[in-house]
Amino acid sequence: MLKDRLTNVRNKCPLIQNITNYVTVNDCANILLACGGSPVMADDINEVEDFAKVCDGLNINIGTMGIAVPSMFAAGKKHNEYGHPVVLDPVGAGASQLRTDVCNKLLQEVKFTAIRGNISEIKTLVNGVGKTQGVDASVEDTVTMDNLDNAVAFAKAFAKKTGAVIAITGAIDIVADSKKAYCIFNGDPFMSKVTGTGCQLSALVAAYVTANPDEPLEATAAAVCAMGLCGEIAKKRMTSMDGNVSYRGYIIDAMCNLTAEQLEEGAKYEIR
Amino acid sequence: MLKDRLTNVRNKCPLIQNITNYVTVNDCANILLACGGSPVMADDINEVEDFAKVCDGLNINIGTMGIAVPSMFAAGKKHNEYGHPVVLDPVGAGASQLRTDVCNKLLQEVKFTAIRGNISEIKTLVNGVGKTQGVDASVEDTVTMDNLDNAVAFAKAFAKKTGAVIAITGAIDIVADSKKAYCIFNGDPFMSKVTGTGCQLSALVAAYVTANPDEPLEATAAAVCAMGLCGEIAKKRMTSMDGNVSYRGYIIDAMCNLTAEQLEEGAKYEIR
Amino acid sequence: MLKDRLTNVRNKCPLIQNITNYVTVNDCANILLACGGSPVMADDINEVEDFAKVCDGLNINIGTMGIAVPSMFAAGKKHNEYGHPVVLDPVGAGASQLRTDVCNKLLQEVKFTAIRGNISEIKTLVNGVGKTQGVDASVEDTVTMDNLDNAVAFAKAFAKKTGAVIAITGAIDIVADSKKAYCIFNGDPFMSKVTGTGCQLSALVAAYVTANPDEPLEATAAAVCAMGLCGEIAKKRMTSMDGNVSYRGYIIDAMCNLTAEQLEEGAKYEIR
Numbered sequence: 001m002l003k004d005r006l007t008n009v010r011n012k013c014p015l016i017q018n019i020t021n022y023v024t025v026n027d028c029a030n031i032l033l034a035c036g037g038s039p040v041m042a043d044d045i046n047e048v049e050d051f052a053k054v055c056d057g058l059n060i061n062i063g064t065m066g067i068a069v070p071s072m073f074a075a076g077k078k079h080n081e082y083g084h085p086v087v088l089d090p091v092g093a094g095a096s097q098l099r100t101d102v103c104n105k106l107l108q109e110v111k112f113t114a115i116r117g118n119i120s121e122i123k124t125l126v127n128g129v130g131k132t133q134g135v136d137a138s139v140e141d142t143v144t145m146d147n148l149d150n151a152v153a154f155a156k157a158f159a160k161k162t163g164a165v166i167a168i169t170g171a172i173d174i175v176a177d178s179k180k181a182y183c184i185f186n187g188d189p190f191m192s193k194v195t196g197t198g199c200q201l202s203a204l205v206a207a208y209v210t211a212n213p214d215e216p217l218e219a220t221a222a223a224v225c226a227m228g229l230c231g232e233i234a235k236k237r238m239t240s241m242d243g244n245v246s247y248r249g250y251i252i253d254a255m256c257n258l259t260a261e262q263l264e265e266g267a268k269y270e271i272r
Numbered sequence: 273m274l275k276d277r278l279t280n281v282r283n284k285c286p287l288i289q290n291i292t293n294y295v296t297v298n299d300c301a302n303i304l305l306a307c308g309g310s311p312v313m314a315d316d317i318n319e320v321e322d323f324a325k326v327c328d329g330l331n332i333n334i335g336t337m338g339i340a341v342p343s344m345f346a347a348g349k350k351h352n353e354y355g356h357p358v359v360l361d362p363v364g365a366g367a368s369q370l371r372t373d374v375c376n377k378l379l380q381e382v383k384f385t386a387i388r389g390n391i392s393e394i395k396t397l398v399n400g401v402g403k404t405q406g407v408d409a410s411v412e413d414t415v416t417m418d419n420l421d422n423a424v425a426f427a428k429a430f431a432k433k434t435g436a437v438i439a440i441t442g443a444i445d446i447v448a449d450s451k452k453a454y455c456i457f458n459g460d461p462f463m464s465k466v467t468g469t470g471c472q473l474s475a476l477v478a479a480y481v482t483a484n485p486d487e488p489l490e491a492t493a494a495a496v497c498a499m500g501l502c503g504e505i506a507k508k509r510m511t512s513m514d515g516n517v518s519y520r521g522y523i524i525d526a527m528c529n530l531t532a533e534q535l536e537e538g539a540k541y542e543i544r
Numbered sequence: 545m546l547k548d549r550l551t552n553v554r555n556k557c558p559l560i561q562n563i564t565n566y567v568t569v570n571d572c573a574n575i576l577l578a579c580g581g582s583p584v585m586a587d588d589i590n591e592v593e594d595f596a597k598v599c600d601g602l603n604i605n606i607g608t609m610g611i612a613v614p615s616m617f618a619a620g621k622k623h624n625e626y627g628h629p630v631v632l633d634p635v636g637a638g639a640s641q642l643r644t645d646v647c648n649k650l651l652q653e654v655k656f657t658a659i660r661g662n663i664s665e666i667k668t669l670v671n672g673v674g675k676t677q678g679v680d681a682s683v684e685d686t687v688t689m690d691n692l693d694n695a696v697a698f699a700k701a702f703a704k705k706t707g708a709v710i711a712i713t714g715a716i717d718i719v720a721d722s723k724k725a726y727c728i729f730n731g732d733p734f735m736s737k738v739t740g741t742g743c744q745l746s747a748l749v750a751a752y753v754t755a756n757p758d759e760p761l762e763a764t765a766a767a768v769c770a771m772g773l774c775g776e777i778a779k780k781r782m783t784s785m786d787g788n789v790s791y792r793g794y795i796i797d798a799m800c801n802l803t804a805e806q807l808e809e810g811a812k813y814e815i816r
Contacts, residue, residue, distance in 0.1 A: 030740035047640035065316035098320035195301035243528025256787025368591035467573035515800025
């Protein structure tokens with residue numbers, strides 16, 4: 001039951017270490033607080049291992065690189081040692097060689113519980129090269145009802161290869177392990193007008209898989225449904241004067257108020 | 273027509289690379305999305321050139337320096353090679369020797385399409401030294417109706433020297449090339465109580481000049497009018513309990529909803 | 545009178561340099577503007593001393609470390625030379641060895657006007673080691689009415705040792721110099737659901753002690769009361785759809801509108 005995944009986050013208050021970009025870091029921290037988790041943003045190479053000890057899970061987001069890259073590896077390995085869940089958000093993989101290379105190396109050296117990206121980013125991880133447009137998916141890669149079965153098979157194959165739950169998000173979201181996939185229809189197109197809704201979702205996934213260690217697939221699906229559902233709730237709240245920044249706040253507000261029952265009833269998905 | 277400048281941004285959705293400060297980066301990303309553009313914030317020296325290839329224009333903002341300084345030069349030169357528009361926001365030039373030096377060197381090595389700053393920052397670029405107070409203009413430098421002709425001549429001269437459109441923003445804004453200046457009277461004094469409205473405007477200018485490559489002067493003027501107009505629209509929306517943070521959101525919301533007709537009708541300027 | 549502390553901030557508009565984390569930096573800048581001060585976020589080691597000259601006070605926040613650490617020392621010493629107030633926010637001291645070490649060294653090399661942290665962070669500074677949970681206080685450390693006298697004595701002793709005003713914030717706040725302590729009961733538990741309310745408060749303290757150089761104790765107490773009071777005002781403004789992000793904005797909005805009379809009337813404290 002998806003609702004149990006949410007309830008566990010609220011009850012356990014997982015402490016999530018984030019090595020993430022400076023663009024959306026504040027929103028990531030606030031959505032972790034909103035969902036019932038607690039954020040730590042420590043990314044200095046000289047302390048990531050200390051924080052790995054006190055935290056319950058890790059979210060690696062490559063949105064901005066710089067000096068945080070070595071910390072991604074050090075933190076990832078340390079959380080692996082402790083058996084903590086680790087999430088990867090390969091922001092912009094395929095758009096620069098550096099990002100593609102860092103992701104390839106992370107996949108070799110760190111074991112991930114879940115990997116969340118858009119279709120172009122995930123294709124880059126699979127193929128080792130990609131054509132991501134900046135930080136958005138290429139139009140030609142878009143997942144539609146027509147190519148959904150192919151995309152599901154693709155996600156399951158990558159899940160099998162990596163051992164991670166694969167979350168490919170877009171107009172239709174796919175959350176898959178090697179055997180089972182949730183095809184999720186929550187969300188609103190206007191979410192793409194807010195910077196960092198993907199980053200926020202990855203932080204949320206980290207909280208959900210950490211609070212539900214035995215149910216990584218369902219936990220990831222619950223997080224993806226929750227984010228989309230909050231996008232829908234927030235959209236209904238908008239007035240004619242509201243734009244993308246008010247919408248950003250309304251989404252996180254909705255996450256703050258989201259109940260287990262709302263999630264269970266509002267989640268729109270099918271299993272393939 | 274200013275409105276055509278806005279329409280081009282919405283239709284072309286220019287992808288703007290930003291090498292900018294960590295203080296206001298999220299607002300810069302959101303205003304780019306709001307205006308119809310798309311943001312990339314990649315600033316790692318090992319990938320700025322890759323992103324220059326996929327992006328359509330560049331916004332360099334020196335609000336915080338650190339390891340991003342070499343990336344400013346590398347990205348600027350690469351976008352120049354590709355013939356992309358490049359915008360400079362010389363935040364705090366004149367307040368530290370480092371900022372003044374970096375700006376002087378950027379002006380030597382990178383060709384800018386537009387440069388936007390307050391009067392003290394622009395005076396620093398012209399004179400090589402300055403007396404900027406932190407990141408705000410010195411009171412003694414303020415542009416008023418009394419010294420407007422002098423300020424216009426000053427802006428035109430600097431435009432002639434650099435080949436860039438010069439945007440000097442404050443209570444009265446001046447946007448000039450070597451021959452023609454827009455004196456713009458949009459805006460609201462309360463905008464100075466929101467951190468980063470200047471940074472946001474520079475990102476907006478980058479989107480506008482990129483989507484209007486043959487009209488850099490009018491495009492910059494349109495962006496400056498749009499920002500001021502959104503400040504006015506947002507001010508009208510404020511309730512007695514609202515303060516600077518709600519105002520910040522309302523400004524970007526207004527940009528999200530701004531129509532070509534609103535801009536054409538609401539722009540207040542004269543040509544000198 | 546607390547209200548004179550606020551009035552001085554509004555009248556003097558202190559320019560505060562901040563060397564702070566990239567998570568909450570935008571909110572820190574906006575709350576400084578809201579309270580009547582002016583923010584500078586320059587943290588490059590090559591310019592911190594230049595900014596020390598033009599700024600009136602300094603706020604050091606160790607929320608994220610990285611390349612800013614040497615700048616904390618350089619800026620702290622330079623502001624000390626100029627006789628400017630310097631505030632320390634020891635975020636997460638006790639949670640990593642690096643943070644504990646940096647704080648210990650800062651206490652040796654820089655003279656602080658005020659130090660603001662949660663009880664676990666301050667205990668770490670006193671004892672040289674600690675058990676801070678991420679960036680939150682340990683439950684076992686919590687200040688309650690039952691152990692308040694002990695906590696006050698502890699704060700006064702540390703104030704005596706350091707010469708700084710000590711602000712220990714939590715459900716009950718203590719602001720003490722070596723002889724006198726304000727026990728402050730303003731605030732709302734929901735403030736802990738917003739990332740960075742502590743960071744914001746430290747920035748606010750910097751503005752208050754800088755605008756009130758002869759009254760550091762009362763100025764710090766006024767800032768702490770003001771923050772808590774704004775948390776209360778903001779809470780009353782919330783609707784059923786609002787969550788932590790709207791609340792974040794409402795708090796800073798309230799600071800923007802806070803009057804000297806509101807502060808004087810709304811402050812809830814006793815002297816011990």
